Ligand SMILES: Nc1ncnc2c1ncn2[C@@H]1O[C@H](COP(=O)(O)OP(=O)(O)O)[C@@H](O)[C@H]1O
């Protein structure tokens with residue numbers, strides 16, 4: 001791996017700096033973690049240090065009292081355990097506080113992001129980045145830092161103790177240990193690579209079998225059996241070679257490392273004995289054992305520290321996916337025009353809209369003006385651009401050319417919140433949140449119970465809601481799974497009534513209903529439409545009867561418009577659609 005350098009100029013640092021702000025408010029806990037790690041590390045050399053008096057004095061009849069042994073050991077581990085506990089708590093606290101901050105920002109960003117985000121990213125990848133990757137990234141990072149702190153300080157403490165015991169010997173160790181670590185790392189990375197290749201080769205082999213099972217007819221029909229057997233055999237051979245190689249690597253690894261360790265160890269021991277025979281440094285059996293023990297204790301932190309960059313880079317990468325999502329997504333932008341209530345005068349001026357730069361436009365130079373309070377029905381075959389046209393009004397889609405005006409003011413000049421407050425929408429796919437009936441009706445507004453009830457009554461749904469055990473406080477399940485299609489639609493109508501907006505958009509609001517629900521929904525819609533500028537995308541005659549004007553669309557263009565009776569009499573596109581029964585097709589043919 002190229003990134004295994006820990007110089008300050010390593011590219012890790014700017015990446016860490018980017019996520020630091022989310023974790024830095026917990027600096028108090030960071031300090032606590034560092035202190036606890038230092039305390040825990042200081043106890044490490046105490047274990048070999050205890051050997052010294054134990055061996056030098058413990059065997060003499062007039063040595064220290066024996067009760068001191070359990071006392072010292074228990075005290076030592078009590079202190080060490082407490083320090084580990086505090087350190088672990090502090091680091092987990094930093095991680096979770098940071099995750100909470102980061103998640104909240106990401107989610108807030110999600111709710112305000114430009115709508116283009118949702119066509120680029122799938123729901124699952126967004127929820128994945130915000131919920132799971134943030135979590136696992138932070139835990140990986142904090143785990144790695146726990147290790148850096150703990151093992152780093154342990155290493156320092158042990159080395160300090162070793163130098164204090166016998167600096168010449170320690171210098172020797174310092175040359176031998178890194179060499180050992182380097183050899184072991186080389187060997188284990190080769191082993192890892194071979195294992196990985198072996199896994200991939202096994203996958204390939206399994207894939208060939210799978211393919212041949214799935215395509216067994218085709219293989220026989222084309223007499224491709226021999227070729228398939230050859231293919232399988234070649235992969236099998238490769239797998240066998242890799243398996244042997246990796247066995248050689250792993251079987252050689254243990255004896256090899258042991259051999260090298262023995263070499264290093266014997267070097268140190270010989271030098272230590274030479275020194276003590278010369279009577280230097282007041283060498284005793286106790287100090288010799290203490291030295292060897294402390295030296296062996298170096299191995300584990302060194303090995304862990306040499307692997308610490310892997311989780312750091314993986315953790316960073318996971319967190320960065322979330323940050324990039326946020327960084328690369330501009331917020332929706334609106335203007336400043338914010339009157340109390342719009343009149344409801346709408347105009348599309350030469351509006352062209354393309355979803356993709358190449359290909360036919362979804363809207364092609366559409367010009368249309370709607371008076372306040374007018375009811376306009378849009379008809380036309382599927383894909384004609386009806387939904388796209390009405391979606392330009394709340395700025396869910398943006399025109400490629402031309403402009404849309406509300407009350408004579410171009411939509412981008414309206415404050416987004418104000419603009420959207422003017423519009424209530426009921427569409428074919430009703431979207432409900434997993435909350436109470438009341439909260440779904442009042443969505444985004446303060447919940448007034450009498451008004452919620454009045455709206456549910458007007459939407460012909462109160463009779464049903466009232467007999468639920470908890471009335472309007474009942475939870476409705478994920479996307480209102482506890483309601484029927486017709487009930488969901490009427491709940492959406494109640495929501496639109498509650499919003500009491502001057503403009504109403506109905507996009508195939510009755511398409512998936514049976515006759516009984518349809519009648520109830522139609523009644524509810526009639527109440528809803530009263531006194532509002534209404535745009536209806538409809539495929540049933542019953543919805544269109546009350547329209548002041550019908551607009552017929554084909555391929556993104558308006559091909560005909562006028563009063564329904566006039567159009568019928570004129571015998572044009574509308575009359576043909578009408579004849580085909582497009583608007584009164586039996587509900588059974590609609591999707592169930
Ligand atoms: N999000 C989208 N991305 C790409 N193309 C789209 C998108 N939504 C609609 N379209 C295309 O735009 C055209 C008009 O679609 P739409 O407005 O939904 O028609 P209608 O509501 O009249 O059935 C269709 O050709 C459709 O495939």
Ligand SMILES: [Mg+2]
Nearest residue numbers: 386387388537
């Ligand atoms: Mg549509």
